Amino acid sequence: MRILLVVSYDGTNYCGWQKQNNCITIQGEVEKAISEVLKEDVEIIGASRTDSGVHANGNLAIFDTDSSIPADRWSKVLNQILPDDIVIQESKEVADEFNPRYMKFSKTYEYKILNRSYPLPTYNKSAYYVYGNLNVDAMKLAANALVGEHDFIAFAGAGSQVKTTVRTIFSIDIIEEKLDPTTLGDSDDLLKTGRLIKIRVRGDGFLYNMVRIIAGTLVDVGMGRIKPEDIKGIIESKDRTKAGKTAPAHGLTLLEIEI
Template sequence: MKGLPLPTPSVTAPVSGPISPTRTICLTLEYDGTAYHGWQRQANALTIQEVVETCLARLTGQVIRLHSSGRTDAGVHALGQVAHFLTTSSLPLSAFREGLNSLLPRDLAILKVCDAPAGFHARYSATAKTYEYRILNRPVRSPVHCNYCWWLARPLDQGLLRQAAGYILGEQDFAAFQASGGSVKTTTRKVMAASWEEKPGGWRIFQITANGFLRGMVRALVGTMVEVGWGKRSPGDLKRLLAARDRRQAGPTAPAAGLYLVEVRYD
C-alpha cells in the first residue's frame, strides 16, 4: 500500500565479474497495483519489477534481472503474475519464497517458487493468459473497492454484454482494441474464452482467455462492451469494429483499477 517502507536497493554482497547462470527460478506473484506505475522498471517511478529485483538482490547478494509474462500497466493488479530470473544462488526454493515475502511490502507477495527447465521464459513460453475485469454496477460508489473496480451507476444489460462477448471469440485481428504505443509484429490474437458473469451486490465480472494480448486490449474491449450494455451500440458492432481495425471507432478505455491478471498457462 502507499506509504509503506520499501526495501533499500543496496546489495548485501559485492558482485565481481559476470554471473554464470546455473538455475532458472520461476515466481508466481500476487500484487495490488494501486501504488505502482506498472510492472516494468522506470527511471522516475516505482514499479513492481524494481521492488522485487531489489529484494532479490538483498536475498542473494547478486544483481538479478526479472522477466515477466507481461507488463501490467499502472494500477493494474495480479492474482497470478509469472516471472523468472537466472541465478547461481544455491538457496532452497522455500528460502526464496519465505525470504522474499519477509522483505516485500504488504501489497506484494510471492505465492509459488519453482525451478524451471533451461530455456524457460516467463513471456515466450506462455501458451495462454487469463484476465478478469471487475465492474461495480450500483447507484452508490464503494469507498472500500474504489481502487479495485470500475464503478458505474447506470445499469448494464447483462444479456447484451454476453452477446457482445461472443463476437470476440476465435482468432481475429484486434487492432481496433490496441492502445497507442504498442509495437508488435501482428495484431492477430486467438481468444479461447470470453464471458460476463453477474454476481450479488451489483458485480459484473468479465473474464477472457487468449494466447496473447495487445497493449490495452482488455480495457478497450470492456469500455466498448459497456457501451453495448448501455444500448449505445449493438452487440454485433464488435464484429464491425474488428473488421475496421480502427481504435478511434471503438469505445473508451476502461480504468486500470478494475483489471486483474488471473493466470498464465504453460505447456
C-alpha cells in the same frame, strides 16, 4: 539454477510491472528484494508487463542464481522483505531454457465493474464504478462476437508495437454477482443494492490496453450506446475510434498465466 516465481500484487501504488527510472514498479521491487538476499544485482524476466494500476494474482517471473537457498524457499524469503502489496505465491526450479517471454501460453484477465446507484469505497481500487442499469445479456451477446482469431487492431491502444495485431480469444465469460443490500430502500432495487460484473477474458495474448478497451466497449453495449451486432463491424473496420473507450486500469486483474 533458474527460479520461477508466481507474483501477485495490488498495482495501485505502482507504475506497472516494468522497471522504470524515477518510478516504483513491481519488477523493481522484486529485483531489489532478491538483490538484498544475494548481495548482488539481479534482473528478473516477467511474462506479462502489466500497466500502471493493474493488479495480478499470478504473474510469472524468472531469475538465475547460484545460491544454496532451495527453490521452494524463495517465496518465503522474499515475502519477508517485499512490501505487503506484493506477495510471491510460489517459487520453484525450472529448466535453464525456460523463459516466459518466449513461450506459448494463455493468459486470463478479469475486469470488474461495480454497477449501482452510488460507489462503494471498498471497491474504489479494484472495480470500475458504472452508474446505470447495464444490460448484461446484451454484453454477453457482444462478447461472443469477440471470441476467436481476429485482427484486434481496433481494440489496441496507441503505441502498440508488435509484429502482428492478430490474436485469439478462447473465451469471454461475464459473471454477475448481486451485492448484499446496503440501503434502507427496497432490496429488490438492483441499482440500490448493486452488483459486481466480472468480465473474464482468456486468450493467447493481448495487445496494449486490449482487455481494457474490450471492457469499455462492453460497457457501452450494456448502456445501449453500441449494439451487440455492431461488434463484428468494429473488428472488421480496424478503426480504434469505432470501439468503446479504454476502461480504467484499476478494474483489471491478471488472474492466471497457463504455460
